[in-house]
Amino acid sequence: MSTAVVTETPVQKEAGAPEGDPALIGVPTFIVGAIALGLVLTGYVPTGAVGASIAIILPATGVGQLVAAVWAAALGQSAVAAVFGVFSGFWFSYAALVLGLIHGWFGISAEAATATQGLFLIAWLVTIVLLTLATLRLPAAFTLLFVLIDVALALVLYGTVAGSTSATTAGGYVVFAFTAVGVYLFAGAMSAGTGGRGLPLGRPVLR
Template sequence: MTTATATESPARTETVTSPPGDPTMIGVPTFIVGSIALGLVLTGYVPAGAVGASIAIILPATGLGQLVAAVWAASLGQNAVAAVFGVFSGFWLSYAVLVLGLLHGWFGISPDAAVATQGLFLIAWLVTIVLLTVATLRLPAAFTLLFGLIDVALALVLYGTEGGSATVTTAGGYAVFAFTAVGVYLFAGALSAATGGRPLPLGRPVLR
């Protein structure tokens, strides 16, 4: 009598993991829409007394979008990305609070102190984003260009605000449009990669 021995192979369980996702797919477009709104305010698309016109976009869309992207990046361990979106979340949300606070007298700031208050805001954020620019010199050149243009825009708006120059403030608005264009380029590259295409070239880092 012949006994046949069957050898059974254990079933292999394959674990299919989903891609972790890309926080820039939320962070960059929400940054773009808020920047467009801010640029339009600075270049006089709305009357001078309607500085709060952009807040309906900046507060719920840009500020919240940057925050979501920062939390998402942090959950993935993308610390540098989380830092960038966290900084800009703080910028946009604090800008919205500043404008609303000055318009509605929330902080007890007299009209005579309004310009100095805006100057304080701009100086604090200019220093912070210049530091961010320096810290990101190891990133591709497109990011350095983006942050550098943001520094220029903040510096122009600061000079225009402190000096009461509408011309310089308007120039700051056009600088906002310039860094918005870089943001559009970054988003186009990220979207291309996310949909199976090739990412756009971002340039060599300034530092290696």
């Protein structure tokens, strides 16, 4: 998601397109939401307090991802905009799911709550796996990030539909693992953005 992986086109240069790195907003807002989600999944808050993370995820992470997507699109960085746009959709829809289930907004019965959460997780797992495969030409650090997100979603999906607390907790720890990758990406982007050298991101899986 760092603009270091995107080559500016001659058209953009001639048009005097503004410069910048949307990752400087997108990555830290992703990190704070992931930390909050990981704490919920690993039991930092009581089981019934699933909405505890929404105060961070909705106004900070969802909005931050959207701002980064719009910024990237304005710079002509379509792939970066797609990544941030997809994750904006994930975080906003997660907030909608949790708030909807808590307040009964969507007419979902208590008996259907587990299946509804499973539906959400399956849909997003498939989408993020597709995103992972579609971005294999990005540096390896991004592939690692997406793969860890896939694993976390799969574990939480299993934990939800099978009623396995241990699987859900394991998913929470994988959330912390991909958060650590996000911290590394942010450190590199911030270093480059403040005049230093970016951190090595690894060779792409596909060239």
